[in-house]
Amino acid sequence: MGGGVLTVRWLAEVRVGLRPGIADPEGQTVASALRSLGYSSVSEVRSGKLLRIGFEADDRDAAEAALGDMCRRLLANPVMEVATWELATAEPSRAEVPG
């Protein structure tokens, strides 16, 4: 954080799901429960997780790069998962320390 830089507060929704082809017993169980409730046309359910992340970055490129890092290092395991995200600007922030 350089002094005097106006950073922006971002809100990201990161979706992490299993790669195609990796068996998803939770999704299969939900699909079967839906069918047993009468939704007979349900052919597939894939489960996953949603993570909402609030953070600060100077611009969209920096925000995207940070999210890519977060996903690679922690949020998804590339052996069996894929992560996608949507990024929204929350508000400009004056979090900088004069400097």
Place this chain on the structure above:
Amino acid sequence: MTLLAARPRIAVVVFPGTWSERDFAHVAESVLGWEADLVWHTDTDLRRPDAVVLPGGFAHGDHLRTGAIARFSPVMRSVADFAEAGGPVIGSCNGFQVLTEAGLLPGVLLRNDHLEYRCDWQWLRVERPSSSRAWLGDLADGEVIRLPISHGEGRYVADAETLDALESGGRVVLRYADEAGARTDAANPNGSERAIAGIVNERGNVLGLMPHPERAAEAEVGGTDGLRLFRSLEAWLREQPAAVERRL
């Protein structure tokens, strides 16, 4: 100085949520007369052990993925260095999950195919024990042993290329089987690919397995097959002057 004079010492890593550390320490100290050090996950000093144990449990609550957060605990840098130097490392259950997340073993462990937590005795076929003399030197190729399992996320998954490499490298060392040693769907408690229950790294010093050897070390609790992994380690250590001298 005789090598036989030294008592093996194990470092047992404890993350928030680990639950099998005392069982490992009990077997080491009370059953075998070894020394065991519990090492908190923020500690980076393993205190020169002969072997490192990553026990079972729910490190960091299993949040995000099993082992995903534990792999960033400060102690894991020291565990990786110890493994890199050829030191024997065993990860059982959650410890196996941590080893895969840390990249010390390939693949990943996912939710059991039936979604149930499974806590039971399990027959296992030993394969290629010569791939890990440190952990399996006391076991014979093809023999069937019985150890407890206790997990909800033990389904071993890796891509076909990785699985083939593990098999051709003799690195699949434990497979779920029936009492006769046959690999059947019914004997696979979690849907693991190719019934894989335990694998080793290329050098054979790092073993990851879903079963709990520390829970099968006294006849009073139902079996002693787990003790044979500890005995293997002790025999191997006695053949390694460097490992013993490190502590003298």
